[in-house]
Amino acid sequence: MTETTTRTAPDSGTEVTLPAQTDLLRLATAGSVDDGKSTLVGRLLHDTKSVLADQLDAVHRASADRGLATPDLSLLVDGLRAEREQGITIDVAYRYFATPRRTFVLADTPGHVQYTRNTVTGASTAQLAVLLVDARNGVVEQTRRHAAVLALLGVPRLVLAVNKIDMVDFDESVYDRIAAEFRTHAAALGYAEDAVLTIPVSALLGDNVVERSARMPWYTGPSLLEHLEQVPVAPDPEDVPFRMPVQYVIRPRTAEHPDYRGYAGQVAAGVVTAGEEVVVLPAGLRTRVAKVDTPDGPAPRAAAGRSVTLLLEDDFDIARGDLIAAAADAPRVTDELDATVCWLAEKPLGPGSKVLVKHGTRTVQALVEELTARFDEQALSSVAAPDSLALNEIGRVRLRTSEPLPVDDYAASRRTGSFLVVDPSDGTTLAAGLIGVPLAPFAAAAG
Structure with a gap:
């Protein structure tokens, strides 16, 4: 029997069973409209044999109905795109595929400018991003915008897939020009x-996607899949201090469990172990973990992504929104957030705006005290003290919250170092915020 392990899917928190002998790479795709991203994702799924037979049959039939001589692999993912165009709210589609060497979770994001917020969502857990450009167009405004967002979110590795290289007759000089321009921007x-890494590919024909292409002897690097299989994986989220936002307080008050009081949530970072000392924030109460309950029963420990119920040695007044953290390395508690935000709403953000801040499972009122800078992702420069931030703009802000929050810097812990800005009137998401992330090094930028 093949040994298996369970991991948590980033889109839903549900657990999926994966082969234990392979490690996991989380990646995101990004690119402008019509750069061929759907075809590339479809090609990866098809050529790694990650497509069910009935799905493939449907693609063959639909392609034949359109008069196409070969199957249009973009149809494997275009159903979701059609849903988006119909106005259905779907932030990111997650695709799962595997090879003997590695298992992959791919966050597939749309390319329209107005969906830049989806790139933020998809890249927030990514260890690598594949950014597509059309070889005929090269690096465009949306490419630079996506690269800036990926850098802001701390995605450690990038792949630039110069797609549709067949449309420029596999011209090495075209590829070299695009690759050089992007590397300068990324630096x-x-x-x-x-x-x-930059790779010339034809998603339509399959060149350098899974197999290396014989039509580009001038390119001596790996195919896209070879690189994805071999690239070093970023440090495991278990290697950071333990954090768990409390989602529910469980008190069944039954004859079987008259005194049971558990605190349920998903481990956001690190590992929790029965017997370890923890602190409950923002109150600062110290205690120890008496027991770690899981859906499968008690466990000695639980790692990031695992949904658990913690029983503590002391009977404290703990509620939804509190954070249970490692006592030896606790986050700071503050009511002032200096953060970089990606503004995701049509209406602009200005100083004095009253908003809600959702951090973990806690939502508090907040006031935008100051806009300290706005980042120009095209010119790689910053503008001090802007009047406002508009849709898709990235800026530095200072927020004052009505209640103190236990926060980390984003570089130390993504989950507890990030937050959402929410409209108090209708609950829509206005921005994604990252704590302690400066606009530099972007701001080659500082002037």
Whole structure:
């Protein structure tokens, strides 16, 4: 029997069973409209045999109905795109596929400018991002915008897939020009040279997607899949201090469990172990973990992504929104947030705006005290003290919250170092915020 392990799917928190002998790479795709992203994702799924037979048959039939001589692999993912165009709210589609060497969770994001917020969602857990450009168009405004967002979110590695290389007759000079321009841009965003790989591909024909292409002897690097199989995976989220926002307080008050009081939530970072000392924030109450309950019964420990119920040695007044954290390395508690935000709403953000801040499972009122800078992702420069932030703009803000929040810097813990800005009138998401992330090194940028 094949040994298996369980991991948590980032889109839903549900657990999926994966082969234990392979490690996991979380990646995101991004690119402008019509750069061929759907075809590339479809090609990866098809050529790694990650498509069910009935799905493939449907693609063959639909392609034949359109008069196409070969199957249009973009149809494997275009159903979701059609749903988006019909106005159905779907932030990111997650695709799962595997090879003997590695298992992959791919966050598929749309390319329209107005869906930049989806790129933020998809890249928030990514260890690598594949950014597509059309070889005929090269690096465009949306490419630079996506690269800036990926750098902001701390995605450690980038792949630039120069797609539709067949449409420029596999011209090496076209590829070299695009690759050089993107590497210069990525370096200005703070990426080291070895963190960026450029690959000429034809998603339609399959060149350099799974198999290396014989039509580009001038390219001697790996195919896209070869790189995805071999690239070093970022440090495991278990290697950071334990954090768990409390989602529910469980008190069944039954004859079988008259005194049971558990605190349920998903481990956001690190590992929790029965017997370890923890602190409950923002109150600062210290205690120890008496027991770690899971859906499968008691466990000695639980790692990031696992949904658990913690029983504590002391009977404290703990509620939804509190954070249970490692006592030896606790987050700071503050009512002032200096953060970088990606503004996702049509209406602009200005100083003095009253908003809600959702951090973990706690939502509090907040006031925008100051806009300290706005980042120009095209010119790689910053503008001090802007009047406002508009849709898709990235800026530095200072927020004052009505209640103190236990926060980390985003670089130390993504889950507890990030937050959402929410409209108090209708509950819509206005921005994604990252704590302690400066606009530099973007701001090659500082002037």
